[in-house]
Amino acid sequence: MPDLPTCFAGLILAFKPLFVHRSWRHAQILMIGAILTPGQRTVTSVLRIMGRAQDRRFVNVHRILNRAAWCPRTGGRILLGLLIAAFVPRGPVVLGIDDTIERRRGRRIAAKGIYRDPVRSSDSHFVKASGLRWMSLMLLAPIPWAGRIWALPFLTALVPSERACRERGRRHKPLLDIGRQLALQARRWLPGRDLVLVGDGGFCALNFLDAMRRGRITAVTRLRLDAALYEPAPPRPPGTIGRPRTKGARLPTLAATLAAEDTLWHRLTVPGWYGPNPCSIEVVSGTAVWRHGGLPVVPIRWVLVRDPQNRFPPQSLLCTDLACDASQILSWFVRRWSVEVTFQEARAHLGVETQRQWSDTAIARTTPCLLALFSIVTLLAARLPARQRRSFATAAWYHKPRPTFADALAAVRWATWRERTLATSPRRQPRTKPRFRLPSPWAYALCHAA
Structure with a gap:
């Protein structure tokens, strides 16, 4: 193993079962070199920072990404276990899920597509970007020495474009299907823990929410103000003929509830709502059945939020656990802000979008490894003295x-x-250094x- 502090060695060795003995030596060089390298995270930059610029067998390090037989999904399971043990040893495990665009160009990059750039676009300005779309699942955990919630990636998957799938004769998986698979994979890894999945409005879909409910995962997302909400289906009388009812009477939309003068609002103070300081907001909550023709029926608890000072527009949230109260749902949802911070930090400090691989296997491995490096650095920093x-x-x-x-x-x-x-x-004679x-x-x- 390359020279490492004693407190780091045990954590790095946790990933040793992923590789055979010969590949493990080169994988350590990549991992440690990616932490030490400034600027572009290319394999050549890693070799230079590790003092191996004159190594004639440099191709062996490249093969870790484009040819060696190891499973990134197994690495994600190992990383999740380390994160759970370090930051969430007990209580519900809150996960965040979101997608991001890695801006890449090149004719040899098969999976790229043209997408809306969420960073540069706004409601009135549309900007397109050429690149790769990634779906990342992160642990939203409080970091004691940082005093805030960090989003720690541990499982990231590539979402190929429709054109790339069509050219290769493969079935295109929508974004929600891949997100559902990632969430259910975390459920299988943590069978005995309560899981809470927090996402933005893109995950507010009945098929996705029904899959989370059946997988014993509590989903928290945004909700449309014009969603069709109903009362639960009334009890079925004995001897009734025909298909059972799936809904009761139609409820007013959340937009109508927001405009109604007889709505009973309750004031709450939520820490971290659109800023570091606690924010005073007004909420109203209730339960309903969300239904749309031809789609699953999902019971939800909705939360309508407004600001007495009109600093942000009213918005609504939903939770698939009817027993949760509004304050708990809001405390889970505000953790989602750290997801975008992690994407930005990974671009600024870990070289995401600077790698130059063209191989399909290397592309599918490099970006998930760089995002997982955010979590590995956090784990390593947690083992250092607080003064340092x-x-x-x-x-x-x-x-x-x-x-x-x-x-x-x-x-x-x-x-x-x-x-x-x-x-x-040099060590010429034994003496106190x-x-x-x-x-x-x-x-x-x-x-x-x-």
């Missing part, structure tokens, strides 16, 4: 009360560089580079 994490977050002109992911990455890099520098010093201290300019250049 805080030292990278402060300066004479700027004080951070809590470290961010950039500070956690810098702390992990500092610990790794310190170990590698000590390991490369003076304690090494990385100079501050070196630490800034090596550890804070994006």
Whole structure:
């Protein structure tokens, strides 16, 4: 194994069963080098940062991504177990699911398509982007030393475009089908835990919600204000002929409930709602049956939210667990904001969208590995002393009360560089080695580079 701090070695060795002995040596180089490398996360950059620029067998490191026999899904299961043990040892496991666009160009990239760019587009401005679409499942867990919720990716899947599937003669899987498979895979990995899945309005579909309900997963998403809601079906009298009813009387739409003057609103204070500070909002909640012709019937609890100060437009949420109250549903939903933060941090600090693979196998492996590296860095930083994490977050002109992911990455890099520098010093005779201290300019250049 490359020179690593003792506290890091046990976590890295957890991924050893994925590879055979020879491939494991090269996989360690890729993992550690991807953490230390600034800028583009190419295999050549990893080899240079690890001091292997003159290694004539460099192709063996490339083969870890484009040819070696190992299963990324099994790696996701190992990573999820480490995250659960470190951050959510008990209680419900809250998962976030969302898709993102990796902007890539090139004729050899078969799975790419033309999509709406969610970052650059707005309600009145539409921007298209050429690239790959990924669906990522993340653990939404509180990080004690960060003082906030982080979205930690552990399972990411490629969603090929319809054109790519048509050219290869394959059936195209819609976005919701892949999201359903990822969520049910996490259910199989955690059979004894309560799972809560939080998504945006794109996952507000009856087929998806019914699959989550049957899989014993509590789903929390946005809900349309004009959704057709009904009362539950009345009890069926004995001797009734015909098909059983699936719904009762039609209920007013949430838009009508919002405009009604006799609606009883309750005031709640929700931490982290559109900002770091607690926000005072008004809510009203109820249960209903959501039904549409030809689709499954899903019982839901709806929550209508409005701001007394009109800082954001009214919106509605749904939960497939009828026993949950409005405050619990809102506390789960606000964790979803950290998903977009993770995508941005992965682009800024872990080199997502800078890789240059053209092989289909390498493309399908590289981006999930880089997103999973966000979680691995968080686990490594959690094993460092608190003083070491805080030292990278402060300066004479700027004080951070809590470290961010950039500070956690810098702390992990500092610990790794310190170990590698000590390991490369000559040992001519046994004597007490003076304690090494990385100079501050070196630490800034090596550890804070994006």
